[in-house]
Amino acid sequence: MEGITGNIATVGYGLATIGPGIGLGIVIGQTQIATARQPEVAGRLFTNMMIGAALIEVLGLLGLVAGLMFT
């Protein structure tokens, strides 16, 4: 066994995607539930979902940027 060579930053980005992944799952899933209950406000819900998703997404992307910056 010669051990693994590589950069730990790649693992870091993988970890950084977990949190936003969970967050996006909750946001999108809850929007689906809410839309199913009240289809008449679907437009407003979608806009709010996009805003929330955009805020969450930035966290995952910070991981990507950090991975590229600090290698």
Next chain:
Amino acid sequence: MLPGERILSTAAIALPILAETEDSSGSGFHAPGIDEFFPPAIFGSTDLDSWWGFDRIMLVRVIMMVALLLLLWLGIRRAKLVPGRGQNIIELGVEFVRVQIAEQVLGHERAKPYLAMLTTIFFTVLTMNIAGVIPFLNIAGTARVGLPLVLAVWVLVVYLAAGVRKHGVGKYLKAQLFPPGIPWPAYLLITPIEALQVFILRPATLTIRLLANMMAGHLMLVLCFSATNFLLLEGGGLIKLTSALSFAGGIFITLFEIFVALLQAYIFTLLASIYLNFALEEEH
């Protein structure tokens, strides 16, 4: 170990660090890295200490801007009451920004002065993003920090100016930094957070969201197509067949990138109008 298995696993894992050691020979797997976004200069120099330089990404930006202006001009040159096909597409975009973004967030009356800015931002971001999937251009104009930063600073200046014009400096800062309805010791925590939010984090996250999305998309595209190239040309025997997989992956990501380009233009414009809305809101 099967012949070619080592090559395949290298390409499949595609750790940038692994490939860097093999790159020097001229062949081997070329894994994408941060260097993709800093091509050598065409004119001038892109070193840190030089005053100006003009490289491939700048060229792509200029080409896309000219193309956008040309298309808009051609589309509305003979604008008619009953729009033709070209005018129809442009009106679709303008209408989308006005109805779906600006008026939904800001309301009909308040949206009016900012429609021009929001429409400009939407079309600019969309055009620059879509360059990432156009053959021979192959890189988004927004894939480097300059353009997203300029747009985000523009949004920052406009929403600060809008707030100050509406409420006056003192009242605007008070409304933003000292949200009413909380016990006063909480201001020790809330005020620095809100100040950071208003002056730094909003434009910074606008920049990073757009930049990193286009960067990640470009890296995925490069990864897929350079893996295809590598597997097809240098893979042995049956390994060549796996290049079809990575090629299909590349096509999929190209389509996905078109979706992301639209989505990011939408989100950038949406967040810009939301920040404007925060600035224009009446005090509660």
